[in-house]
Ligand SMILES: Nc1ncnc2c1ncn2[C@@H]1O[C@H](COP(=O)(O)OP(=O)(O)OP(=O)(O)O)[C@@H](O)[C@H]1O
């Protein structure tokens with residue numbers, strides 16, 4: 001799958017930008033603030049119908065305008081599809097081949113995107129809740145029913161927390177109501193746990209090879225930390241019951257997959273505690289590349305890879321290792337401020353988009 005043409009109207013700093021005849025490897029260069037990240041962001045929005053890094057969607061609209069439009073031609077299976085994304089104060093509209101899609105879900109996730117941005121190294125050091133939300137977004141790209149499962153689960157947790165709060169006023173405990181909730185929490189929780197576990201297992205299958213290729217060490221592992229580890233659904237119901245008294249005292253549900261966490265190990269060392277900033281960046285990139293392999297090999301998808309500011313904080317050796325090991329089969333967009341970062345042999349086969357020449361400032 002390739003984007004061949006991209007047209008932006010009133011998107012971020014662009015009043016109008018047309019990029020035609022995009023290649024497999026596209027290198028976007030330009031000074032700080034010229035609009036490199038914005039181009040990657042527009043591709044992300046076009047494919048997923050939502051903004052990246054939890055940015056507020058309305059902020060995508062050019063400051064002096066009241067709507068934005070992104071148009072892109074996507075080539076897959078020798079057919080071109082025309083995608084269109086429109087956003088204004090009255091909402092968003094998406095079209096495929098000029099036909100309006102009533103449900104956004106008919107539009108999103110048809111086209112997969114893997115984004116690597118500098119601040120994503122946060123995943124390693126961030127709060128568990130941000131790590132969970134990252135994994136949730138990845139999984140929802142792979143499995144549409146995952147989001148529904150998660151929403152249903154969150155409603156159960158909210159109901160349980162609300163009930164715990166009521167017990168501050170009315171101390172009669174309806175154990176049978178809590179039993180019913182716990183059964184449902186275990187059932188849905190186990191399904192979510194299994195999806196996460198399978199996904200992490202797949203990621204780890206590819207991480208080992210990628211780790212060697214990127215010359216990071218012998219092995220990177222993404223560790224899945226869950227109260228469900230080594231338990232089945234029945235055991236989990238028992239655990240919920242065992243923790244009930246304590247939870248009632250604390251007034252909050254602390255048992256369940258909403259407390260899951262993830263951590264990287266590099267040759268058995270905890271990456272967030274022991275590795276330098278540059279190595280953490282490389283580990284995060286390895287993770288992204290593993291995610292891409294999962295999409296390609298396990299789901300037969302052809303994602304687009306967006307690599308924003310790939311080279312910041314990396315030394316020349318690492319920069320070259322990355323460039324030499326990128327999958328040549330998929331479409332890649334790389335942004336950089338310095339064309340000298342890119343080796344001549346890569347430049348030869350790439351399309352270079354020089355924004356300093358194209359964009360008026
Ligand atoms: N809604 C908006 N309307 C107009 N301009 C905007 C809007 N949102 C962001 N901008 C501006 O768009 C410009 C491009 O930002 P972008 O992040 O794409 O730059 P960049 O080339 O990636 O820079 P850097 O090299 O620093 O990462 C910035 O100057 C930013 O202030």
Ligand SMILES: [Mg+2]
Nearest residue numbers: 036037038309
């Ligand atoms: Mg940028």
